[in-house]
Amino acid sequence: MTMGLLGFLRSTPRFGEGWGSWVDWGILISLGVCTIIVVLIATTHLLYRRRATARPALVLSLVSLGILPLTLLPLGNFTAVEYAKQEQFCATCHAAMQPYVDDMRAPNGKSLAALHYQDNLAPTQPGIQCYACHANYGVHGTFKAKLQGLSDAYRYVTGTFTTPIRLRSPFKNEECLKCHLSSRLFRTVRLHQDMQGQVSAPLINGTVACGMCHASGHLVGGGES
Protein backbone atom coordinates (compact mmCIF):
# COMPACT_ATOMS: atom_id res chain seq x y z
CA MET A 1 0.00 0.00 0.00
CA THR A 2 2.82 2.40 0.69
CA MET A 3 6.39 2.70 -0.47
CA GLY A 4 7.76 3.71 2.91
CA LEU A 5 10.22 6.44 3.70
CA LEU A 6 13.23 4.89 1.98
CA GLY A 7 11.27 4.30 -1.19
CA PHE A 8 10.00 7.85 -1.22
CA LEU A 9 13.43 9.34 -0.64
CA ARG A 10 14.87 7.24 -3.47
CA SER A 11 12.06 7.93 -5.92
CA THR A 12 12.54 10.62 -8.53
CA PRO A 13 11.33 12.93 -9.70
CA ARG A 14 9.24 14.36 -6.97
CA PHE A 15 9.54 18.03 -7.38
CA GLY A 16 11.42 17.55 -10.63
CA GLU A 17 14.66 17.63 -8.70
CA GLY A 18 16.85 15.23 -6.77
CA TRP A 19 16.79 14.49 -3.08
CA GLY A 20 17.03 17.51 -0.86
CA SER A 21 13.77 19.36 -1.30
CA TRP A 22 12.36 20.90 1.81
CA VAL A 23 9.72 18.18 2.04
CA ASP A 24 12.52 15.60 2.22
CA TRP A 25 14.21 17.54 5.00
CA GLY A 26 10.89 18.17 6.73
CA ILE A 27 10.15 14.47 6.81
CA LEU A 28 13.57 13.58 8.18
CA ILE A 29 13.57 16.34 10.78
CA SER A 30 10.03 15.47 11.91
CA LEU A 31 11.07 11.84 12.24
CA GLY A 32 14.13 12.88 14.20
CA VAL A 33 12.17 15.12 16.56
CA CYS A 34 9.59 12.40 17.23
CA THR A 35 12.38 9.93 17.99
CA ILE A 36 14.15 12.31 20.34
CA ILE A 37 10.89 12.98 22.18
CA VAL A 38 10.29 9.28 22.74
CA VAL A 39 13.89 8.67 23.82
CA LEU A 40 13.89 11.60 26.24
CA ILE A 41 10.59 10.55 27.83
CA ALA A 42 11.91 7.01 28.27
CA THR A 43 15.18 8.33 29.69
CA THR A 44 13.38 10.59 32.15
CA HIS A 45 11.31 7.66 33.34
CA LEU A 46 14.33 5.42 33.75
CA LEU A 47 16.48 7.95 35.57
CA TYR A 48 13.83 9.65 37.68
CA ARG A 49 11.27 7.02 38.46
CA ARG A 50 8.69 8.48 40.87
CA ARG A 51 10.72 11.68 41.05
CA ALA A 52 9.20 13.33 38.01
CA THR A 53 9.05 16.64 39.85
CA ALA A 54 12.74 16.68 40.72
CA ARG A 55 14.48 19.63 39.10
CA PRO A 56 16.72 17.65 36.71
CA ALA A 57 13.69 15.61 35.62
CA LEU A 58 11.75 18.78 35.00
CA VAL A 59 14.55 20.14 32.86
CA LEU A 60 14.55 16.99 30.73
CA SER A 61 10.76 17.11 30.57
CA LEU A 62 10.86 20.74 29.52
CA VAL A 63 12.75 19.65 26.42
CA SER A 64 10.73 16.51 25.69
CA LEU A 65 7.29 17.85 26.67
CA GLY A 66 7.67 21.52 25.88
CA ILE A 67 10.28 22.64 23.42
CA LEU A 68 10.34 19.66 21.04
CA PRO A 69 6.54 19.23 20.77
CA LEU A 70 6.15 22.93 20.04
CA THR A 71 8.76 22.50 17.32
CA LEU A 72 7.05 19.40 15.96
CA LEU A 73 3.63 21.06 15.83
CA PRO A 74 4.21 23.42 12.89
CA LEU A 75 6.96 21.36 11.26
CA GLY A 76 5.08 18.07 11.29
CA ASN A 77 1.83 19.66 10.19
CA PHE A 78 3.24 21.53 7.23
CA THR A 79 5.42 18.64 6.12
CA ALA A 80 2.49 16.21 6.27
CA VAL A 81 0.22 18.58 4.37
CA GLU A 82 2.86 19.28 1.72
CA TYR A 83 3.66 15.59 1.35
CA ALA A 84 -0.05 14.86 0.94
CA LYS A 85 -0.07 17.03 -2.19
CA GLN A 86 2.16 14.53 -3.94
CA GLU A 87 0.56 12.27 -6.53
CA GLN A 88 2.40 9.38 -4.86
CA PHE A 89 0.35 10.02 -1.72
CA CYS A 90 -2.87 9.70 -3.67
CA ALA A 91 -1.59 6.62 -5.43
CA THR A 92 -0.80 4.80 -2.19
CA CYS A 93 -4.40 3.63 -2.16
CA HIS A 94 -3.59 1.44 -5.11
CA ALA A 95 -6.77 -0.52 -5.56
CA ALA A 96 -8.97 2.56 -5.59
CA MET A 97 -6.78 5.30 -7.08
CA GLN A 98 -4.28 3.58 -9.34
CA PRO A 99 -6.61 3.59 -12.38
CA TYR A 100 -6.95 7.37 -12.04
CA VAL A 101 -3.24 7.91 -11.67
CA ASP A 102 -2.58 5.63 -14.65
CA ASP A 103 -5.16 7.55 -16.67
CA MET A 104 -3.45 10.82 -15.75
CA ARG A 105 0.00 9.50 -16.70
CA ALA A 106 -1.11 7.82 -19.96
CA PRO A 107 1.10 9.30 -22.72
CA ASN A 108 -1.71 9.44 -25.26
CA GLY A 109 -4.51 9.94 -22.79
CA LYS A 110 -7.46 12.06 -23.86
CA SER A 111 -8.93 12.87 -20.46
CA LEU A 112 -8.50 16.33 -19.00
CA ALA A 113 -6.25 14.89 -16.32
CA ALA A 114 -3.96 13.32 -18.93
CA LEU A 115 -3.87 16.45 -21.09
CA HIS A 116 -2.95 18.63 -18.13
CA TYR A 117 -0.38 16.16 -16.83
CA GLN A 118 1.40 15.47 -20.10
CA ASP A 119 1.65 19.14 -20.97
CA ASN A 120 2.53 20.09 -17.39
CA LEU A 121 -0.26 22.65 -17.46
CA ALA A 122 -1.65 22.34 -13.99
CA PRO A 123 0.80 22.61 -11.16
CA THR A 124 3.13 25.31 -10.01
CA GLN A 125 5.58 22.53 -9.31
CA PRO A 126 5.70 19.04 -10.77
CA GLY A 127 4.58 16.10 -8.71
CA ILE A 128 1.39 17.62 -7.32
CA GLN A 129 -0.91 17.22 -10.28
CA CYS A 130 -3.70 15.55 -8.31
CA TYR A 131 -3.78 18.33 -5.77
CA ALA A 132 -3.73 21.02 -8.46
CA CYS A 133 -7.29 20.11 -9.47
CA HIS A 134 -8.57 18.42 -6.34
CA ALA A 135 -7.38 21.12 -3.95
CA ASN A 136 -10.54 20.97 -1.88
CA TYR A 137 -10.12 17.28 -1.17
CA GLY A 138 -8.04 15.21 1.14
CA VAL A 139 -5.50 16.37 3.64
CA HIS A 140 -5.09 19.81 2.17
CA GLY A 141 -8.32 21.67 2.17
CA THR A 142 -11.13 22.29 4.57
CA PHE A 143 -11.36 20.46 7.87
CA LYS A 144 -14.41 18.67 6.52
CA ALA A 145 -12.42 17.52 3.51
CA LYS A 146 -9.71 16.20 5.84
CA LEU A 147 -12.28 14.22 7.79
CA GLN A 148 -13.66 12.87 4.54
CA GLY A 149 -10.16 11.89 3.53
CA LEU A 150 -9.78 10.01 6.80
CA SER A 151 -13.07 8.20 6.29
CA ASP A 152 -12.03 7.30 2.75
CA ALA A 153 -8.74 5.94 4.04
CA TYR A 154 -10.67 3.87 6.58
CA ARG A 155 -12.94 2.52 3.87
CA TYR A 156 -9.93 1.62 1.77
CA VAL A 157 -8.21 -0.28 4.56
CA THR A 158 -11.37 -2.15 5.51
CA GLY A 159 -12.19 -2.85 1.86
CA THR A 160 -15.63 -1.32 2.15
CA PHE A 161 -15.22 1.21 -0.66
CA THR A 162 -17.26 0.84 -3.84
CA THR A 163 -16.19 1.30 -7.43
CA PRO A 164 -16.42 3.32 -9.52
CA ILE A 165 -15.12 6.03 -7.23
CA ARG A 166 -17.46 9.00 -7.14
CA LEU A 167 -16.85 12.53 -6.01
CA ARG A 168 -18.97 13.51 -3.03
CA SER A 169 -20.13 16.65 -4.81
CA PRO A 170 -19.91 17.85 -8.41
CA PHE A 171 -16.54 19.13 -9.50
CA LYS A 172 -16.54 22.88 -8.92
CA ASN A 173 -15.82 25.37 -11.68
CA GLU A 174 -13.53 27.31 -9.38
CA GLU A 175 -11.01 24.47 -9.57
CA CYS A 176 -10.78 25.11 -13.31
CA LEU A 177 -11.17 28.87 -13.18
CA LYS A 178 -8.41 29.41 -10.66
CA CYS A 179 -6.00 28.85 -13.55
CA HIS A 180 -8.09 29.40 -16.65
CA LEU A 181 -9.95 32.56 -15.68
CA SER A 182 -6.86 34.69 -16.20
CA SER A 183 -5.98 32.95 -19.45
CA ARG A 184 -6.34 35.01 -22.62
CA LEU A 185 -7.30 31.92 -24.57
CA PHE A 186 -10.13 31.21 -22.15
CA ARG A 187 -11.42 34.77 -22.20
CA THR A 188 -11.53 35.01 -25.97
CA VAL A 189 -13.78 31.98 -26.44
CA ARG A 190 -17.23 33.33 -27.38
CA LEU A 191 -19.08 30.66 -25.43
CA HIS A 192 -17.35 31.81 -22.26
CA GLN A 193 -18.46 35.40 -22.69
CA ASP A 194 -21.59 37.33 -21.84
CA MET A 195 -23.13 40.08 -23.95
CA GLN A 196 -20.55 42.56 -22.69
CA GLY A 197 -17.63 40.37 -23.63
CA GLN A 198 -16.80 39.49 -20.01
CA VAL A 199 -16.62 35.98 -18.61
CA SER A 200 -20.22 34.95 -18.13
CA ALA A 201 -21.62 34.88 -14.63
CA PRO A 202 -23.11 31.34 -14.85
CA LEU A 203 -19.59 30.04 -15.47
CA ILE A 204 -18.17 31.92 -12.55
CA ASN A 205 -20.91 30.98 -10.10
CA GLY A 206 -21.01 27.37 -11.30
CA THR A 207 -24.53 27.35 -12.71
CA VAL A 208 -23.04 26.15 -15.96
CA ALA A 209 -20.46 23.48 -15.22
CA CYS A 210 -17.26 23.35 -17.22
CA GLY A 211 -17.78 19.61 -17.52
CA MET A 212 -20.98 20.12 -19.48
CA CYS A 213 -18.91 20.89 -22.58
CA HIS A 214 -15.42 19.70 -21.83
CA ALA A 215 -13.91 16.24 -21.74
CA SER A 216 -14.23 14.18 -18.66
CA GLY A 217 -11.64 14.63 -15.92
CA HIS A 218 -10.68 10.96 -15.97
CA LEU A 219 -11.46 8.19 -18.40
CA VAL A 220 -11.35 5.07 -16.28
CA GLY A 221 -12.59 1.62 -17.10
CA GLY A 222 -13.61 2.56 -20.61
CA GLY A 223 -16.07 5.11 -19.38
CA GLU A 224 -16.19 8.65 -18.12
CA SER A 225 -15.45 9.64 -14.58
Added chain:
Amino acid sequence: MGAARDRSSDGDRWARRLITAAEVLVGGVAVLGIGAWLTLNPILLLLFLFSQPLLLLGVCLFAAGALASDASRRSPAPSSARDPAWSPAGAGRK
Protein backbone atom coordinates in the same frame (compact mmCIF):
# COMPACT_ATOMS: atom_id res chain seq x y z
CA MET B 1 2.48 19.68 60.87
CA GLY B 2 0.87 16.74 59.21
CA ALA B 3 -1.62 18.97 57.36
CA ALA B 4 1.07 21.13 55.82
CA ARG B 5 3.03 18.11 54.72
CA ASP B 6 -0.14 16.56 53.26
CA ARG B 7 -0.89 19.68 51.25
CA SER B 8 2.61 19.75 49.91
CA SER B 9 2.60 16.08 48.99
CA ASP B 10 -0.87 16.43 47.46
CA GLY B 11 0.40 19.20 45.25
CA ASP B 12 3.40 17.13 44.29
CA ARG B 13 1.22 14.10 43.57
CA TRP B 14 -0.97 16.16 41.28
CA ALA B 15 2.08 17.56 39.58
CA ARG B 16 3.38 14.04 38.91
CA ARG B 17 0.02 12.98 37.55
CA LEU B 18 -0.15 15.95 35.21
CA ILE B 19 3.36 15.31 33.98
CA THR B 20 2.61 11.62 33.46
CA ALA B 21 -0.51 12.50 31.48
CA ALA B 22 1.56 14.90 29.38
CA GLU B 23 4.12 12.17 28.74
CA VAL B 24 1.40 9.77 27.61
CA LEU B 25 -0.13 12.29 25.22
CA VAL B 26 3.09 13.67 23.74
CA GLY B 27 4.76 10.26 23.65
CA GLY B 28 1.75 8.71 21.94
CA VAL B 29 1.71 11.37 19.24
CA ALA B 30 5.48 11.02 18.79
CA VAL B 31 5.21 7.24 18.38
CA LEU B 32 2.41 7.77 15.86
CA GLY B 33 4.63 10.26 14.07
CA ILE B 34 7.50 7.79 13.90
CA GLY B 35 5.20 5.17 12.40
CA ALA B 36 3.69 7.68 9.97
CA TRP B 37 6.99 9.06 8.69
CA LEU B 38 8.73 5.69 8.44
CA THR B 39 5.95 4.04 6.49
CA LEU B 40 4.39 7.14 4.83
CA ASN B 41 1.13 5.29 5.31
CA PRO B 42 -1.70 7.72 4.43
CA ILE B 43 -3.87 6.60 7.35
CA LEU B 44 -1.08 7.06 9.85
CA LEU B 45 -0.26 10.44 8.35
CA LEU B 46 -3.87 11.55 8.61
CA LEU B 47 -4.06 10.26 12.19
CA PHE B 48 -0.83 12.08 12.98
CA LEU B 49 -2.34 15.29 11.63
CA PHE B 50 -5.52 14.89 13.63
CA SER B 51 -3.59 14.10 16.80
CA GLN B 52 -1.78 17.46 16.82
CA PRO B 53 -4.22 18.99 19.34
CA LEU B 54 -3.17 16.23 21.76
CA LEU B 55 0.38 17.48 21.41
CA LEU B 56 -0.73 20.94 22.43
CA LEU B 57 -2.77 19.52 25.29
CA GLY B 58 0.26 17.58 26.47
CA VAL B 59 2.37 20.73 26.50
CA CYS B 60 -0.30 22.52 28.54
CA LEU B 61 -0.53 19.63 31.00
CA PHE B 62 3.24 19.63 31.44
CA ALA B 63 3.20 23.37 32.06
CA ALA B 64 0.46 22.93 34.65
CA GLY B 65 2.36 20.09 36.29
CA ALA B 66 5.56 22.07 36.42
CA LEU B 67 3.76 25.04 37.96
CA ALA B 68 2.04 22.79 40.49
CA SER B 69 5.37 21.22 41.39
CA ASP B 70 6.92 24.63 41.80
CA ALA B 71 4.02 25.79 43.94
CA SER B 72 4.19 22.76 46.21
CA ARG B 73 7.92 23.30 46.62
CA ARG B 74 7.43 26.93 47.55
CA SER B 75 4.48 26.44 49.93
CA PRO B 76 5.91 27.42 53.36
CA ALA B 77 5.61 24.89 56.15
CA PRO B 78 4.66 26.32 59.58
CA SER B 79 7.48 26.58 62.14
CA SER B 80 5.89 23.73 64.09
CA ALA B 81 6.58 21.46 61.21
CA ARG B 82 10.25 22.32 61.38
CA ASP B 83 10.54 21.87 65.15
CA PRO B 84 10.14 18.23 66.04
CA ALA B 85 10.32 19.10 69.74
CA TRP B 86 7.18 21.24 69.63
CA SER B 87 4.07 19.80 71.15
CA PRO B 88 0.60 21.28 71.65
CA ALA B 89 0.79 20.63 75.34
CA GLY B 90 3.91 22.73 75.74
CA ALA B 91 2.78 25.58 73.51
CA GLY B 92 0.79 27.38 76.24
CA ARG B 93 3.49 27.20 78.95
CA LYS B 94 5.79 30.08 79.62
